[in-house]
Amino acid sequence: MVSLVVLLAVWQLASVAFTARYVPGPWLTFSAMWEHLSSGEIPRHFAFTMTRMLGSFAIAMAVGTVLGTLMGLYRRGEQMLDMWVMVGLTIPSLCYIIVSFMWLGLNDRGAVLAIAWTTFPSIAINIWQGVKAIDQRLIDMARVFRSSGMRRIVKVVIPQVLPYLMAAARFGLGVVWKVTVFVEVLGGSDGVGYMLNYSFQMFNMADVFAWTIFFTIIMLGIELLILKPIETRLFSWRPDIRA
Amino acid sequence: MADIALQALSKVYRSKVQPEGLLALNRVSLAVADHQFVCLLGPSGCGKSTVLNVLSGLDQEYDGEVRVAGAVVSHDSTHPIRLGYVFQEPRLLPWLTVRGNIEFALESVGIPKGQWRERINGWLDRVGLHDFAEVHPHELSGGMQQRTSIARAFAVDPEILLMDEPFSGLDELTARSMRELLLGIWLETRKTVVFVTHNCFEACFLADRIIVFTPRPGSIKQEFTVELDRPRNYEDPRLFDMSVKVTHFVTGGRE
Ligand SMILES: Nc1ncnc2c1ncn2[C@@H]1O[C@H](COP(=O)(O)OP(=O)(O)OP(=O)(O)O)[C@@H](O)[C@H]1O
Ligand SMILES: [Mg+2]
Numbered sequence: 001m002v003s004l005v006v007l008l009a010v011w012q013l014a015s016v017a018f019t020a021r022y023v024p025g026p027w028l029t030f031s032a033m034w035e036h037l038s039s040g041e042i043p044r045h046f047a048f049t050m051t052r053m054l055g056s057f058a059i060a061m062a063v064g065t066v067l068g069t070l071m072g073l074y075r076r077g078e079q080m081l082d083m084w085v086m087v088g089l090t091i092p093s094l095c096y097i098i099v100s101f102m103w104l105g106l107n108d109r110g111a112v113l114a115i116a117w118t119t120f121p122s123i124a125i126n127i128w129q130g131v132k133a134i135d136q137r138l139i140d141m142a143r144v145f146r147s148s149g150m151r152r153i154v155k156v157v158i159p160q161v162l163p164y165l166m167a168a169a170r171f172g173l174g175v176v177w178k179v180t181v182f183v184e185v186l187g188g189s190d191g192v193g194y195m196l197n198y199s200f201q202m203f204n205m206a207d208v209f210a211w212t213i214f215f216t217i218i219m220l221g222i223e224l225l226i227l228k229p230i231e232t233r234l235f236s237w238r239p240d241i242r243a
Numbered sequence: 244m245a246d247i248a249l250q251a252l253s254k255v256y257r258s259k260v261q262p263e264g265l266l267a268l269n270r271v272s273l274a275v276a277d278h279q280f281v282c283l284l285g286p287s288g289c290g291k292s293t294v295l296n297v298l299s300g301l302d303q304e305y306d307g308e309v310r311v312a313g314a315v316v317s318h319d320s321t322h323p324i325r326l327g328y329v330f331q332e333p334r335l336l337p338w339l340t341v342r343g344n345i346e347f348a349l350e351s352v353g354i355p356k357g358q359w360r361e362r363i364n365g366w367l368d369r370v371g372l373h374d375f376a377e378v379h380p381h382e383l384s385g386g387m388q389q390r391t392s393i394a395r396a397f398a399v400d401p402e403i404l405l406m407d408e409p410f411s412g413l414d415e416l417t418a419r420s421m422r423e424l425l426l427g428i429w430l431e432t433r434k435t436v437v438f439v440t441h442n443c444f445e446a447c448f449l450a451d452r453i454i455v456f457t458p459r460p461g462s463i464k465q466e467f468t469v470e471l472d473r474p475r476n477y478e479d480p481r482l483f484d485m486s487v488k489v490t491h492f493v494t495g496g497r498e
Contacts, residue, residue, distance in 0.1 A: 140301050141334040144326055145399060147351035155347060159338050237338045239381045 033210035056115035064123025072131020088121035130164025252307035282446035285456030327401030333388035
């Protein structure tokens with residue numbers, strides 16, 4: 001709370017020092033935000049952005065989980081995919097975006113492909129680590145007690161992979177929201193990224209701040225109100241780590 | 244009939260580092276009758292845990308024949324016998340409480356839910372963990388985790404009990420009371436027990452028969468029959484004599 005007050009104060013000072021043209025103060029920014037909120041502009045573009053984000057996040061999670069699992073389970077899969085996932089991670093996301101747009105056109109399908117493509121390698125790597133870290137001895141324990149294959153998966157394997165799955169999801173979401181805005185700047189006709197670019201063209205700094213801060217607040221909200229509580233619930237059994 | 248028959252059991256571990264393989268067990272033949280309490284005694288690395296893994300059906304890549312209750316232990320069929328296995332490590336699911344861990348085994352084995360509470364509380368009482376039912380494994384000491392694993396193995400009411408150095412991580416006082424507990428239960432229920440240890444005194448106190456293994460590759464070097472009456476007593480001088488005899492053999496035979 002204190003840090004928030006300090007932040008606002010510093011922001012206001014910076015605005016005075018550099019003039020509102022370059023650093024619009026909190027008042028200006030939030031009134032711009034309010035204006036676009038009440039005009040329905042923010043909700044509308046935000047809905048476009050969220051749809052793209054969630055669609056490509058779902059695709060990236062699905063592809064990343066399948067690949068990561070294959071890599072973790074089979075040595076052949078690991079040998080085949082290891083290299084390519086590294087290559088996939090190395091290629092700049094801009095290349096995926098351009099290629100996707102050239103294949104599918106400057107439309108939603110191209111955007112979703114670009115975002116998912118950029119995101120899935122890091123998800124695959126997280127899941128791969130998780131699958132490799134599975135403790136076979138616990139599975140053996142379950143087998144001795146005649147646990148069925150299904151129960152072993154649900155009660156012994158998945159709980160072990162879950163922390164990695166959560167990490168993959170959070171990390172993936174972070175990548176997705178950055179890339180989505182980027183994609184919209186490059187080839188969108190709507191969405192938060194498009195509006196940011198539009199404000200930039202108009203050199204309307206207050207709008208740039210307004211869109212950015214609104215988006216950040218929402219993403220923080222998702223993190224703090226959805227992901228964090230899930231994680232706390234799932235992993236409450238874990239001991240605190242002291243270094 | 245929960246009997247066990249090993250016929251010329253050999254086990255080779257293959258790995259990338261040793262493509263030609265490492266011979267862990269060399270033609271072990273052993274018959275354990277129903278209701279018998281047998282101890283496997285031998286130095287570290289001689290293949291005792293390997294024998295239990297084969298018996299439990301976890302390890303099915305071996306040479307020779309393994310029959311449990313007359314049936315060949317094989318890939319495609321479930322194990323012919325309801326087993327209780329106390330592993331060398333506790334092997335508890337860290338995200339479940341002590342109660343949750345035992346429930347997992349009870350549910351897997353197919354014990355009706357109505358019996359869980361009574362069974363779990365009963366066994367936790369006996370291993371001295373009644374106050375820790377709702378606690379997660381990482382909040383327990385190593386010995387307490389091991390006792391949880393023992394309670395889990397007993398709670399499923401096994402026909403054959405496999406125990407891999409279950410008391411070696413406990414202090415001597417706790418180990419003693421656990422041995423007495425084990426013998427008490429065994430006298431009541433007369434399960435077939437295969438118990439791995441490197442402690443000669445423990446073997447003499449518990450077993451009907453002691454099978455002494457050679458160092459790796461493990462094979463049977465000697466068998467002792469323990470003729471002491473039950474219930475056994477720690478102060479029994481014949482137990483002490485027997486233990487001296489076995490210890491002498493085990494240490495003397497090592498050169
Ligand atoms: N998974 C494995 N892969 C390769 N070699 C193994 C494996 N498990 C055991 N071995 C080898 O087999 C031999 C027997 O191992 P095992 O665990 O059965 O010994 P043990 O008699 O139980 O020893 P300890 O008393 O130390 O527990 C060991 O020498 C070890 O090198
Ligand atoms: Mg062992």
